[in-house]
Amino acid sequence: MDVVQTKRNEAVRMETLAKLPVFWDLTGKAVVLCGGSDAAAWKAELLLACGAQLHIYCPQRSLGETMCSLTVRDLPNPAAAILHHDTEWSAECFLGAVLAIADCDDEQDAEVFFEAAKRAGVPANVIDKPQFCQFQFGSIVNRSPVVVSISTDGAAPILAQAIRRRIETLLPHSLQGWADMAQSLRERVNGKLAPGNARRNFWERFVDRAFTEKADELMQDKLISDIHHAFGGGEGTYGKVTLVGAGPGDAELLTLKAVRALQAADIILFDDLVSDEVLELARREAKRMLVGKRGGRTSCKQEDINTMMINFAKAGKRVVRLKSGDPMIFGRAGEEIAALEAQDIPVEVVPGVTAASAMASRLGVSLTHRDHAQSVRFVTGHSRLGHLPENLDWNALASPTVTTVFYMGGRTATEIKSRLIEHGMSDCTPLVIMSAITRAGERRWCGRLSDLDAGIIEIGVDEPVLIGIGNAFAPALERREQPIEHFVQMAV
Structure with a gap:
């Protein structure tokens, strides 16, 4: 009896429902x-x-x-x-x-x-x-024949309306035309393409277009061509790779396009810095693989990551390469794109919020405030060999008209400080150090260039840090009520 009951419980796949959602045909009723x-x-x-x-x-x-x-x-x-x-x-x-x-x-x-x-x-x-x-x-999102209804079982109608507004932003109004087109093409697809990869790839390509292109007569011709192409066994059996920017950590900073890519993925290769909240937005069935690279730790080699993307895509999988921040800023996206294009694998890039932009928003400062800076520079704090790049223009970086943000500069902070002062930057220049930006454990330190070493000791280098230097950060100092030089704030 106990064994039977256990098996029965294991077979349950649906949690308790307050009400059964039903879509009722009222035509002529x-x-x-x-x-x-x-x-x-x-x-x-x-x-x-x-x-x-x-x-x-x-x-x-x-x-x-x-x-x-x-x-x-x-x-x-x-x-x-x-x-x-x-x-x-x-x-x-x-x-x-x-x-x-x-x-x-x-x-x-x-x-x-x-x-x-x-x-x-x-x-x-x-x-x-x-x-x-x-x-x-329920509260309704109408893209008929696509209809979404949200219910809170009468407990909080205003919450249902808020959920509806969120969904409204995710579903383009053109979806109605695409749903009509799917209905008209379904018999032709089923007649030409056997169940399996060919049919699935056709519909996945269809869905990709539904969120990015218009559903017009020309598009229907393209889709019919896709059916014949897939039936003939030509190209199109490959999957695709999408490089997605996960932003600094807060899942609400993801773009709509990033969310759609995550919800369509078969395989997600994600960096160590990608937050759990971002991963929660991914398709449940997607296989998630950590391929993070962290300084001072055992890391997955870039060549291995490239090989994984290529092999999964050639197997017909939809691969998302999920990178912290923006994939095109210190994300080695160029190497990955080159490797994929060399194998004729389709690749798309979805930008994300880079850490420097998140830093500015959290501090409430403009990196290019016209009273303080006429340019902004994002600079890597270490080269492939682990120290500062040898070809940096320190004279330009030391200019009082420039805002500079050093990425991954925690371990080279002492040299950054000495090089800037050596090339003429005042040691009183405002400076901010931040780690875990937009996350629950966010830390920030505000001070002057002269105290950069002390700031790094306070913040630590266990997490990647951003160092922002320049007069644009002066307002962040002025807003502090206490002396700033050794102030550490824990984010609430």
Whole structure:
């Protein structure tokens, strides 16, 4: 008995649901709506958009302005109809109806309506009275035939609306045309392409285009060409690689395009600095592989990473190479792109928020404030050999009109300080050191160039640090209430 019960529990794949989400075809079906308020009018618009035959029961004198305008205007769905009954509802109104909705002033009226609908066997909903609802209306994102509905089981409608706004930003309005096109192409695809890689690759390419291109007649011709191409066994059996910028750590700083890439990936090769919050946005089925490179630690060789991307893509996989910050800034993206292009593997780059931009936003400073700097430079703090690059223009970096941000400069900070002072920079120049930017463990130190060594000791080098130097950081010092020179702030 215990063994059977354990196996049964292991087989459960769906957690408890507050309500079953159901999408109901109302085309040509009779629906009863009692009431003439604005709330009732909104439900009427929703039902009519679904093609319902809507029967409104409400005396003319009680019809609100919105409902009155609805009864006389043209309907967007040709299958819909609206019939106004200038009377209160009665038990007979439920005959032949598939749904019943009402807007009742008090609990007693709501209960009477609810019980009458139940006796007639018609599912009922009394607006804003969840105790008298057999079903609920979710907050809707409409890209019909793509429809997304969000419910909080009546607990927090405002939260459902906030979720809807988030989803709205992710789904382009052109998605409707793409869904229609998918419907028209499905039989042709199934007839030409056998289940497996060829069919899956076609639909994955289709989805890629759905989020980036227009669904017009020319696109349909391209898609038909893709079907014949895949059927003939030509190119297109390869997957693709997308280099994605994960930003400094805060998942909310990801671009929409980055999120879409993560949610479409089969394989994710991610750096050590990519946050768990970012990885949580990835497709659940995606295989995640850590290929991070960290100074002073055992690291995955770049050549091995290149080989992995090439092999996975040749196996038809959609690979995301997920890099902290922006992949095109100190991310060795150039080497990876060259390796992929040499194998004729499609590669795309999705930019991310680089650490210097995140540093500026966290400090509330402009790196190119016109009163302080006329240029900004991002400089690597170590070369391939682990020390400062030998070809840096220290005269230019020491200029008071330049804002300089050193990446990965924790272990070379002492030499950075001496070189800048040697080439004429004042040792009083404002300076900020930050680590774990935008993460829970963010640390920052504000001071002067003369105290750079002390700042590095305070911050430490266990995490990669950014060193920002220049008069643009002066406001960050001025905002401090305490003496700044040895101030360390832990992010809250």
